[in-house]
Amino acid sequence: MATEETGGFNIHPMDQFVVKPLFGGDxxxxxxxxxxxxxxxxxxxxxxxxxVVSVRGRAMVPTxxxxxxxxxxxxxxxxxxxxxxQEGLKYFPYIFTLFMFILVANVIGLLPKSFTTTSxxxxxxxxxxxxxxxxxxxxxxxxxLGFLKLFWIGSAPLPLRPVLLxxxxxxxxxxxxxxxxxxxxxxxxxHAVIKVFAGFAGAMGLGAIAPIFAIVAVYGLxxxxxxxxxxxxxxxxxxxxxxxxxxxx
Amino acid sequence: MAxxxxxxxxxxxxxxxxxxxxxxxxxxxxVVALVVIYFILAKVAMPRIESIIAERHGAIAxxxxxxxxxxxxxxxAEVAYQQALTDARAEAQRIAAEAKAEIQKxxxxxxxxxxxxxxxxxxxxxxxxxxxxxxxxxxxxxxxxDTAVEIIAAIMPAAADKAAVGKAxxxxxxx
Numbered sequence: 001m002a003t004e005e006t007g008g009f010n011i012h013p014m015d016q017f018v019v020k021p022l023f024g025g026d027x028x029x030x031x032x033x034x035x036x037x038x039x040x041x042x043x044x045x046x047x048x049x050x051x052v053v054s055v056r057g058r059a060m061v062p063t064x065x066x067x068x069x070x071x072x073x074x075x076x077x078x079x080x081x082x083x084x085x086q087e088g089l090k091y092f093p094y095i096f097t098l099f100m101f102i103l104v105a106n107v108i109g110l111l112p113k114s115f116t117t118t119s120x121x122x123x124x125x126x127x128x129x130x131x132x133x134x135x136x137x138x139x140x141x142x143x144x145l146g147f148l149k150l151f152w153i154g155s156a157p158l159p160l161r162p163v164l165l166x167x168x169x170x171x172x173x174x175x176x177x178x179x180x181x182x183x184x185x186x187x188x189x190x191h192a193v194i195k196v197f198a199g200f201a202g203a204m205g206l207g208a209i210a211p212i213f214a215i216v217a218v219y220g221l222x223x224x225x226x227x228x229x230x231x232x233x234x235x236x237x238x239x240x241x242x243x244x245x246x247x248x249x
Numbered sequence: 250m251a252x253x254x255x256x257x258x259x260x261x262x263x264x265x266x267x268x269x270x271x272x273x274x275x276x277x278x279x280v281v282a283l284v285v286i287y288f289i290l291a292k293v294a295m296p297r298i299e300s301i302i303a304e305r306h307g308a309i310a311x312x313x314x315x316x317x318x319x320x321x322x323x324x325x326a327e328v329a330y331q332q333a334l335t336d337a338r339a340e341a342q343r344i345a346a347e348a349k350a351e352i353q354k355x356x357x358x359x360x361x362x363x364x365x366x367x368x369x370x371x372x373x374x375x376x377x378x379x380x381x382x383x384x385x386x387x388x389x390x391x392x393x394x395d396t397a398v399e400i401i402a403a404i405m406p407a408a409a410d411k412a413a414v415g416k417a418x419x420x421x422x423x424x
Binding site: 037 | 263264265266267268270271272273274275276277278279280281282283285286287289290291293294295297298299300301302304305308
């Protein structure tokens, strides 16, 4: 229906999110290689370059690329330590995997003509559900039924507690939803806006200068947003992890 | 004419994100990518970065220790230097005092020797003076006797008794 509404403008902001088989073929299998597979692969390649190749020198005084790897490493490590404490460091590799994947996928998704894997709710949903399930299981494994104290707020007055229980339970189960939609929504909205402006620019002839400036501005904003969203996703993961490790408020 | 999702003249209508057709492959490849990333990071990248950072911290701690050690040694050297300086000063004073004492001794010895010489010389001189005086007195006696004998011989030659006059003069000189 988007095409009808934009009429003659010929704007197709959603085309960039289309998943299609990379090597053609009519039959679709669960292992079909698509453009998304390609960009997932590129994400892995960039992570290898950034985190493995850059530190191969093992320099005492880091080179530029090595210090980038070290800064990212230190940044995530400190985030976990600050929020989930020393016990949280046990889960550093998992959280670091999440952060690196989201950050790199977001950033390379900003390249023109690219496919942004994290703009798909399926992708962010898998990530959020993985976090939700692992954190819940971890909570029960660590504390048994004591994990349920997370919903029974001891510091609140007794009559309020049942009410708070309902609110807490709802908010707990909404977590994976908000966690995944926040990331996918941000990625999709920004990219779509850029495409819409690009469509305007294509239709306006000489007046295109205004939408082009808008694209530059939105692109700058998007660069910020993709990094912040990676950070937000990771920090929320740390918060949830902290809830599982220390369920008492 | 366009459905909620699907292709429309080569362009997508609606949200491709909600197309269930590709979800299986999306999830499959995502899980593959995540597992690969996890192993790359957890088995290769993170231990490497951790060891680099640990090594750097170790090196910094070592350097600091070394600096503290060198500082301690420098302080020790300064103490030793001060001690040497004090010793040297004391030694110099001792040597000066010794030299002074020696000189004083030599001086005393020389003075004593000079005094003794002076005393000996003056004693000798006194002896000679006494001798001279004695010989002078003797001469005076002889002269007096001779003179008296001559005078008596001139005045009254009869009474000129050389021995008696001599006796008388000697008695007078003694009295």
